[in-house]
Amino acid sequence: MREIKKAAVIGAGTMGSGIAAHLAGVGIETYLLDIVPKELTEEEKKKGLTLKDAKVRNRIVAGGLERTLKSRPAAFYDLEDKELITIGNIEDNLDFLKEADWIVEVVFERLDVKRNIFSIIEKNRKSDSIVSSNTSGISLRTILEGLSSELKSHSLITHFFNPVRYMRLLEVVPVEETDKEVLNFMLDLGEKVLGKGVVIAKDTPNFIANRVGVFGMMYLIKVMVEEGYKIEEIDKIFGPALGRPKSAVFRTADLVGLDVLKDVSKNMYENLSDDEMRSIYQLPEFMVKMVEKRLLGAKTKQGFYKKAVVEGKTDYQVLDYNTLEYRSQEKVKFNSLSQAKGIEDVGERIKAVC
Structure with missing residues (x-):
């Protein structure tokens, strides 16, 4: 046996x-x-x-x-x-x-x-x-x-x-x-x-979880850049408010590692030649530079977020993707998030946000 x-x-x-x-x-x-x-x-x-x-x-x-x-x-x-x-x-x-x-x-x-x-x-x-x-x-x-x-x-x-x-x-x-x-x-x-x-899962590009998850992540990054949202704003919206973990989008990316995310995205781009949304998998320029600078996430202790000490106090800073400099996080306020606060049912909470 x-x-x-x-x-x-x-x-x-x-x-x-x-x-x-x-x-x-x-x-x-x-x-x-x-x-x-x-x-x-x-x-x-x-x-x-x-x-x-x-x-x-x-x-x-x-x-x-x-x-x-x-x-x-x-x-x-x-x-x-x-x-x-x-x-x-x-x-x-x-x-x-x-x-x-x-x-x-x-x-x-x-x-x-x-x-x-x-x-x-x-x-x-x-x-x-x-x-x-x-x-x-x-x-x-x-x-x-x-x-x-x-x-x-x-x-x-x-x-x-x-x-x-x-x-x-x-x-x-x-x-x-x-x-x-x-x-x-x-x-x-x-x-x-x-x-x-x-x-x-079947032996297809990136199987199930990454095929779905990385598409969602890369699409959100594209929208964020085009619409001028901040990283902490995206994470606030796409966290528990929408029934997702607190790590949301960018803390999850930091856990996974930007180098891994780059390789997964590249694999999808190269192997999904007939996908009408294939271009989504091309890393934006700021993420290419992050990988070059070894801003890979948890494994290098700096990625989309970074733990810093400011005036003797711990400050969990966020990356400004336009400058690749870290700054203190800004408080995120959206009316839809306020309306969803306190709603325990995930489905109802999502309706309130959306």
């Missing part, structure tokens, strides 16, 4: 480390792997370390796990669960993959990078292990091109959302070759072990 006793997560960024934390939290022994650094930091040079030292070779993965241990909201229910996570890298520790019952690829959204990782996995996995990608929208069929039918039969997409511990949705995407037993097992694991609300 199939069981996940050990898992391996390749990619120790925000999502990869978050997935590793969640797996450890349900008692699964987890290997967390990432690439080996190509250069020494100044601090490493001062300590006399070399590129051959294990501490250097595991610096990226160790840093990812350390950030997750400090993340807010907390990625771990119990910090002691970190003891179930063993770190390593994809050069020295490929033997870890032979021990894993489930291998999750969580590298950044570039097809060539994902293909390379899957090629490495194919050569180093044990037979019958399940392999999944956490891609937010790249076709699994394309990732698996040229790989063995045995690997394809054990592969699918398990698309978690950030923050992994708190976001209930898990999209599971099989391909035609995915073994039905593997699919059913992962659906069961997602619901009964990982505590997720599992949705099966």
Whole structure:
């Protein structure tokens, strides 16, 4: 009978480390792997370390796990669960993959990078292990091109959302070759072990959630720029007033990461050539500059919002997208929001706002 006793997560960024934390939290022994650094930091040079030292070779993965241990909201229910996570890298520790019952690829959204990782996995996995990608929208069929039918039969997409511990949705995407037993097992694991609300999606550009959600987000950004609305105004309208989370539009974007949003939008633009609203997925110039300046959101501590200290007090500032400078938020007032205040029924509240 199939069981996940050990898992391996390749990619120790925000999502990869978050997935590793969640797996450890349900008692699964987890290997967390990432690439080996190509250069020494100044601090490493001062300590006399070399590129051959294990501490250097595991610096990226160790840093990812350390950030997750400090993340807010907390990625771990119990910090002691970190003891179930063993770190390593994809050069020295490929033997870890032979021990894993489930291998999750969580590298950044570039097809060539994902293909390379899957090629490495194919050569180093044990037979019958399940392999999944956490891609937010790249076709699994394309990732698996040229790989063995045995690997394809054990592969699918398990698309978690950030923050992994708190976001209930898990999209599971099989391909035609995915073994039905593997699919059913992962659906069961997602619901009964990982505590997720599992949705099966087709292997189409960006699946379901991002196909709908990113369109809505990019359309709102387009309207905001054209009509001259402020970021905090859009978030005030499209938050709890319309039955959505407090993170609304731009705080959600900060959680997701502007780099991820850019890649998801690019994937849709390139793969939806017949979509009459395809142009929506082209990033406006100010967002292109945000990515260039590393204003990526929570992972870089500044995105559409930024926590600052002004005159000794914490000030959650917002970006002025015309200048790319941060400023204190202005109080948002709309008559429709005032009318909706206090209405508990979401449907009635939406009617009041609209």
